[in-house]
Amino acid sequence: MPTQHNRSRSESLESNSLQPESEKSVVPIRSELLDLPSRKHIPTLSPKQEGKHIWFRHDTTGKITKQILKMLKSDLPKPYPTYRSLPQEIKNRWFRAFAQEFNWDSNITEYVRTNYAKQADLSFRSNLREWKKLWKHRGPENLPEWMKAKKSLFDGYIKMWTDEKAVKTAAKNSKNRSSDRGGLGIAIHNNGAKTYERRWDEMTTELGKEPNMIYFMEETHLNKKTRIITDMKTKKILEIAKSKLELTNSHCQTEGDNSTQPKAATQEDINSIMLEVVPKVKGGRYGFGKFLNEECSSSTSTPRHIPDLREEIQILKKHELEKNAQIKYLMECNKLLFEQFPQLRPPEHPSTPSIDEDEMQA
Incomplete structure (x- = not known):
């Protein structure tokens, strides 16, 4: 149940933070309202993630995706296929509601808005897939109560999902996801619903330092029960990287190191080789997504998840x-x-x- 304090904060932001709404224009959040003392206790967004501050794909609390899900359930008047297809007035309402529950430095409002749109787009598609699975497995009569309460909305989605063209597109996408990738089999990872950024942060906390890229790829693809990597493409990449690493270490010993003990590879050595071996896929890196800093040189090739x-x-x-x-x-x-x-x-x-x-x- 919302407190009087929360209600006053929401009403203040709702009534004062926005200019008259237009169906086509992005409505700004007024900076002075983001700086109100009454908002200091709510979760704070920061790309640098200082202290308890959170950021979109690094959010370990799940608060950001839960807030977007709440808007999906409460403010979706028609069966829109994607977040991008929403009218601007609805996007404005969603972002306005988001601003009621999260705070940030007013200087980065546009950056927050852009990252919010990306996260909302991902969450929209992900939740729509889950809703479709529920409908297919349970049937229209056994859906959760909140879905039954929105009968007209889900009747529209069911019509969309059973449309002949949509069915063909879904079948094609499913076939692409099940591709054997040139004999390497279907893609398998064991990261669950966590983003690569979030998993990287967790490993950094567990280890007390950033993991090297070999360790990260192994951990995100190891079967939790058998501790075996079953994805053939990942196995092939790791084998090539480790082979190159051994070759590099043997060259270092040949060139004047009289020590009988092999020299341990540094994190920089490992990451430099991995950046050579790991292929780029759709603007990112296979097994790492888009959070690697593509501007880093091979001599300082440490993955970065900075904005x-x-x-x-x-x-x-x-x-x-x-x-x-x-x-x-x-x-x-x-x-x-x-x-x-x-x-x-x-x-x-x-x-x-x-x-x-x-x-x-x-």
């Missing part, structure tokens, strides 16, 4: 262009206003206070 700075720069540039367009529009409005009412006079531009030489030296 993509290029993406953040693009967001800031877009935000700057939007601000410039607004300023230009306001200036045109002012010009027309002064032409219509010449007796009006704009206020004097504030002068910049001068700094004495003594103050500068101080």
